[in-house]
Amino acid sequence: MRAMFMRYPVLICLLLAGYAFLYLPIFSLIIYSFNESRLVTVWGGFSTKWYGELLQNGPLIDAALLSLKIAAMNATLAIVLGTLAALALVRFRKSRGHASLGIMVTAPLVMPEIIIGLSLLLLFVAMEDLTGWPAGRGQTTILIAHATFSMAYVTVIVQSRLAHMDRSLEEAALDLGARPLRVFFTITLPMIAPALAAGWLLAFTLSMDDLVIASFVSGPGSTTLPMVVYSSVRLGVSPQINALATLFIAVVSLAVLIASVILYRQQKKDN
Amino acid sequence: MNQPRSLANQSWSAPEGEPVVRIEKVTKHFGEVYAVDDISIDIHRGEFFSLLGASGCGKTTLLRMLAGFETPSSGRIYIDGQDVTDVPPYKRPINMMFQSYALFPHMTVAQNIAYGLKNEPLNRQQRRERVVEMMALVQIEKLATRKPHQLSGGQRQRVALARALAKHPKILLLDEPLGALDKKLRERTQFELVNLQERLGITFIIVTHDQEEAMTMSSRIALMHDGRIEQVDSPRRMYEFPATRYAANFIGSVNMFEGHVVSHEQDMVTIASEETGSELIVHHSQPLTQGMPVTVAVRPEKLKLTEKGTNPANEITGTIQEIAYLGDVSIYHIDLPSGKRVQFTQSNIQALAELPLTWGQEITLTWSSHSCGVLSQ
Numbered sequence: 001m002r003a004m005f006m007r008y009p010v011l012i013c014l015l016l017a018g019y020a021f022l023y024l025p026i027f028s029l030i031i032y033s034f035n036e037s038r039l040v041t042v043w044g045g046f047s048t049k050w051y052g053e054l055l056q057n058g059p060l061i062d063a064a065l066l067s068l069k070i071a072a073m074n075a076t077l078a079i080v081l082g083t084l085a086a087l088a089l090v091r092f093r094k095s096r097g098h099a100s101l102g103i104m105v106t107a108p109l110v111m112p113e114i115i116i117g118l119s120l121l122l123l124f125v126a127m128e129d130l131t132g133w134p135a136g137r138g139q140t141t142i143l144i145a146h147a148t149f150s151m152a153y154v155t156v157i158v159q160s161r162l163a164h165m166d167r168s169l170e171e172a173a174l175d176l177g178a179r180p181l182r183v184f185f186t187i188t189l190p191m192i193a194p195a196l197a198a199g200w201l202l203a204f205t206l207s208m209d210d211l212v213i214a215s216f217v218s219g220p221g222s223t224t225l226p227m228v229v230y231s232s233v234r235l236g237v238s239p240q241i242n243a244l245a246t247l248f249i250a251v252v253s254l255a256v257l258i259a260s261v262i263l264y265r266q267q268k269k270d271n
Numbered sequence: 272m273n274q275p276r277s278l279a280n281q282s283w284s285a286p287e288g289e290p291v292v293r294i295e296k297v298t299k300h301f302g303e304v305y306a307v308d309d310i311s312i313d314i315h316r317g318e319f320f321s322l323l324g325a326s327g328c329g330k331t332t333l334l335r336m337l338a339g340f341e342t343p344s345s346g347r348i349y350i351d352g353q354d355v356t357d358v359p360p361y362k363r364p365i366n367m368m369f370q371s372y373a374l375f376p377h378m379t380v381a382q383n384i385a386y387g388l389k390n391e392p393l394n395r396q397q398r399r400e401r402v403v404e405m406m407a408l409v410q411i412e413k414l415a416t417r418k419p420h421q422l423s424g425g426q427r428q429r430v431a432l433a434r435a436l437a438k439h440p441k442i443l444l445l446d447e448p449l450g451a452l453d454k455k456l457r458e459r460t461q462f463e464l465v466n467l468q469e470r471l472g473i474t475f476i477i478v479t480h481d482q483e484e485a486m487t488m489s490s491r492i493a494l495m496h497d498g499r500i501e502q503v504d505s506p507r508r509m510y511e512f513p514a515t516r517y518a519a520n521f522i523g524s525v526n527m528f529e530g531h532v533v534s535h536e537q538d539m540v541t542i543a544s545e546e547t548g549s550e551l552i553v554h555h556s557q558p559l560t561q562g563m564p565v566t567v568a569v570r571p572e573k574l575k576l577t578e579k580g581t582n583p584a585n586e587i588t589g590t591i592q593e594i595a596y597l598g599d600v601s602i603y604h605i606d607l608p609s610g611k612r613v614q615f616t617q618s619n620i621q622a623l624a625e626l627p628l629t630w631g632q633e634i635t636l637t638w639s640s641h642s643c644g645v646l647s648q
Contacts (some may be wrong), residue, residue: 168369173386175365175366176387176390176438177391
């Protein structure tokens with residue numbers, strides 16, 4: 001390290017500055033979550049009392065659980081729909097409407113969230129008037145809204161993996177007497193599994209993170225975590241939020257670590 | 272090499288019994304492009320049949336139609352007398368070895384070989400025995416638990432072969448099976464494939480662009496060009512008696528002299544050519560009309576040195592322009608007075624010939640009327 005620094009002092013400094021820019025805010029947040037003082041910006045000694053208070057905070061815990069539930073369901077729904085869309089896009093290139101399907105599936109990637117939220121709200125209201133479903137806004141409408149745009153991300157990820165997959169693998173399986181469904185589950189699915197894992201994690205994160213769309217399509221009694229955090233911050237930041245954020249960072253880091261270990265092993269096998 | 276035509280390998284061109292594969296007037300076009308254009312071939316049980324041709328000639332498309340990955344635009348394909356034109360690949364009694372080998376990367380060698388057996392009426396024990404038997408057949412017993420990425424190119428080729436043979440198919444299709452191997456390994460594997468085919472008695476249909484590979488292994492070769500069949504024949508007949516100019520040029524080297532028919536009597540055709548300066552006489556039994564433009568094809572190794580003026584026909588004289596010494600043979604390029612360049616090869620029988628041919632030397636060459644052919648297409 002020292003030798004490296006002697007050889008490239010400027011580069012190393014830039015590198016450190018870059019990392020500091022990215023991670024200092026997170027570090028300060030983690031440090032202040034252990035702050036004794038009620039004032040967020042004043043250090044009053046080490047304490048874990050905000051973690052204790054966090055566990056007592058019913059609405060916040062409920063919102064966190066709801067968000068986790070929606071995120072998990074959304075991610076699962078999104079990889080099913082996204083994989084089907086990706087299969088259609090990669091495997092039926094000659095069919096009619098291929099180009100328009102490609103554009104339409106990925107449109108939510110570039111559409112402003114506020115427009116997606118508003119248009120979905122209008123749709124849900126109109127549907128309720130016409131068919132009586134979905135009855136009111138809540139967990140279901142948030143899930144549908146999240147799946148709509150998460151699916152677009154999953155489609156892109158799975159599509160690129162499918163496009164790079166050697167088609168003759170599936171043909172070989174067909175040739176050996178496996179029916180198309182068995183080929184899909186024994187050959188195609190294992191081949192695209194890393195993309196599915198990555199897509200699931202991304203869809204999960206997108207849902208956990210979303211404030212704008214959820215604000216439009218949520219109803220009474222279905223407040224997600226970002227909504228609770230946002231509204232409570234407007235009334236002054238409680239150090240509980242810091243504690244909550246720290247817990248989240250811990251969970252996310254762990255998930256990312258596991259995912260990258262899986263992907264790394266997969267890659268080593270592939271080569 | 273004055274081999275009478277009747278003695279050339281006849282067994283596969285008129286064998287007994289029903290053909291195992293019958294391709295009947297099959298055409299496949301992708302939009303305006305005709306990949307396969309009205310092809311009919313019969314392939315017989317136990318044959319080692321090659322589809323030979325340059326890239327883009329339609330040989331792979333034809334193979335893929337046999338496997339069931341493509342459907343013919345028109346025409347029918349029969350296997351053992353049964354029409355399989357619309358049968359999906361997983362229901363055909365055919366297995367294929369892919370050019371890329373297409374080994375499943377997430378499975379071990381043994382799992383790869385066992386994959387196709389899951390659809391067979393075999394119990395666990397029988398399946399395991401079959402896998403062991405297949406691994407022994409291609410000598411990869413020690414690799415059973417390896418994954419494909421831990422294997423060398425030659426080992427992968429063996430696994431792919433074992434996997435394709437595991438279901439005991441009636442027909443094995445091989446798409447450029449040796450393309451990914453280096454030269455030495457390729458030559459060794461050629462003979463192994465032929466031995467394996469003879470031992471198992473399975474019909475092999477192989478696609479290749481390598482004429483040497485096709486010549487070494489096949490009982491018959493179908494030479495394809497632009498989606499059509501140029502000629503279907505045994506390797507020997509294909510070389511000695513090419514049916515078309517394309518076939519003569521594609522397989523081996525050849526000298527072609529343009530001319531026209533002067534007379535045709537008792538299987539002997541007399542042809543006048545401005546390129547040679549002498550009359551050409553060729554043994555040929557198919558009827559030809561007088562004045563018809565034809566090409567006489569002579570292989571370079573059929574030429575032999577002679578004294579000028581000692582032959583009534585089939586004699587050419589020219590000067591040596593280039594010499595290529597290849598070790599076993601030397602290739603000479605000779606310019607005739609007409610400007611025509613002729614290739615002539617001679618075995619280097621002695622380490623140092625006493626009177627070697629040199630540049631600029633004038634030599635006279637001749638050949639037998641039985642060792643050349645007349646081409647009208």
